[in-house]
Amino acid sequence: MHLLINTGGGDAPGLNAVIRAVTLGALNRGWQVTGIRYGYEGLRTGDPDGLVPLDRDRVRGIAHLGGTILGAINKGNPFEYPVQQGDEVVLTDVSAEVLARFRAVGGDALVAVGGDGSLRIAKRFCDLGLPVVGVPKTIDNDLDGTLFTFGFDTAVSVATEAIGRLHTTAESHRRVMVVEVMGRDAGWIALHAGIAGGADVILIPEIPFDIDSVCVKIRQREAAGRGFSIVVVAEGATPHGGGRVIRAREAGRDVQLGGIGEEVAEAIRALTGKETRTTVLGHIQRGGTPSAFDRVLALRFGAAAVNLVERRLFGHMVGYDPPDMVPVPIPEAVARLRRVPLDSGTLRTARSLGMCLGD
Numbered sequence: 001m002h003l004l005i006n007t008g009g010g011d012a013p014g015l016n017a018v019i020r021a022v023t024l025g026a027l028n029r030g031w032q033v034t035g036i037r038y039g040y041e042g043l044r045t046g047d048p049d050g051l052v053p054l055d056r057d058r059v060r061g062i063a064h065l066g067g068t069i070l071g072a073i074n075k076g077n078p079f080e081y082p083v084q085q086g087d088e089v090v091l092t093d094v095s096a097e098v099l100a101r102f103r104a105v106g107g108d109a110l111v112a113v114g115g116d117g118s119l120r121i122a123k124r125f126c127d128l129g130l131p132v133v134g135v136p137k138t139i140d141n142d143l144d145g146t147l148f149t150f151g152f153d154t155a156v157s158v159a160t161e162a163i164g165r166l167h168t169t170a171e172s173h174r175r176v177m178v179v180e181v182m183g184r185d186a187g188w189i190a191l192h193a194g195i196a197g198g199a200d201v202i203l204i205p206e207i208p209f210d211i212d213s214v215c216v217k218i219r220q221r222e223a224a225g226r227g228f229s230i231v232v233v234a235e236g237a238t239p240h241g242g243g244r245v246i247r248a249r250e251a252g253r254d255v256q257l258g259g260i261g262e263e264v265a266e267a268i269r270a271l272t273g274k275e276t277r278t279t280v281l282g283h284i285q286r287g288g289t290p291s292a293f294d295r296v297l298a299l300r301f302g303a304a305a306v307n308l309v310e311r312r313l314f315g316h317m318v319g320y321d322p323p324d325m326v327p328v329p330i331p332e333a334v335a336r337l338r339r340v341p342l343d344s345g346t347l348r349t350a351r352s353l354g355m356c357l358g359d
């Protein structure tokens with residue numbers, strides 16, 4: 001068996017642990033393993049450096065390292081590949097080139113590690129006869145079919161530590177500190193880090209917010225002698241009747257979000273007269289070493305992916321259904337996003353703690 005592996009979409013802490021577990025699991029079965037650089041790019045271009053033979057030495061000492069030794073890409077969908085033609089970018093289907101190269105290098109199966117986009121691509125390849133097993137990756141934790149994926153715990157830890165640090169300076173200066181965290185469509189990071197860090201206001205994409213409610217909370221605190229507040233905002237949060245704040249658009253990739261934190265801070269300043277400051281945590285949440293929890297989870301995902309290949313459960317991804325790793329049909333996992341349910345116990349906990357959710 002010649003197993004190929006790639007990592008697609010944004011990077012997440014734990015990707016290297018997956019690569020290690022897949023490689024060792026395969027080598028221990030007597031299989032050959034090759035890494036594809038930059039998603040499908042390493043196959044598409046035909047560049048000999050695009051493929052990395054993975055042996056024990058190559059995956060030694062990488063489980064604790066952030067990023068991915070194979071590189072990641074979030075604008076290389078082979079079915080809608082952005083090709084520059086003059087001034088225009090034309091989305092072109094180059095999947096046949098990828099398939100041909102996969103066969104030319106003697107690939108028997110692929111482990112595709114990535115988010116919803118990567119898994120949709122993987123399924124399309126599977127339908128074209130390329131045997132694929134998926135491993136879910138999202139720091140936003142918004143993939144269905146798995147309770148958690150690696151990267152989320154690390155992101156929540158980083159955001160929680162940042163909220164803690166902002167707390168002390170907020171209190172010293174009696175300011176309102178707004179922290180913008182990741183979370184395009186789902187507010188899991190904001191919710192968990194907000195609760196863990198003791199935020200006063202948590203704004204998530206699932207609950208359109210009313211800035212007046214946010215200001216009521218800040219004034220109530222002020223009246224109770226608490227001259228500072230911490231507001232955690234997911235990048236995908238929207239005001240009532242308003243849209244997401246988009247930083248950039250580029251053909252062939254998802255819109256880049258960012259800026260809602262500054263808008264919220266400005267509105268709070270205008271409405272309450274309080275001094276405000278904004279911190280955008282951005283890629284700090286995604287970079288660096290994975291937490292121990294994420295390492296264990298990622299190693300388990302990798303080991304389970306090899307098991308699915310062995311069982312020839314192609315078209316499935318590994319799902320974490322505690323305490324087990326289970327096969328989940330990819331179409332089921334990508335049919336809808338796993339957003340924070342409005343009746344979720346974690347949301348109720350935030351409310352019970354007196355946190356304002358913007359509604």
Ligand SMILES: Nc1ncnc2c1ncn2[C@@H]1O[C@H](COP(=O)(O)OP(=O)(O)O)[C@@H](O)[C@H]1O
Nearest residue numbers: 008009010039040074076077114115116117118
């Ligand atoms: N393996 C890959 N090779 C090339 N491009 C990819 C690959 N995986 C994902 N992409 C591109 O990145 C986009 C986002 O992928 P996704 O897996 O959803 O990651 P994320 O949610 O981290 O952005 C996809 O729609 C696709 O355009």
Ligand SMILES: O=P(O)(O)OC[C@H]1O[C@](O)(COP(=O)(O)O)[C@@H](O)[C@@H]1O
Nearest residue numbers: 010115137138139140141182183184
């Ligand atoms: O690095 P980029 O391309 O700007 O992507 C940023 C996006 O990636 C994310 O970190 C999502 O990543 P996940 O797919 O791992 O959840 C979003 O929160 C953010 O909007």
Ligand SMILES: [Mg+2]
Nearest residue numbers: 009115116117
């Ligand atoms: Mg995605």
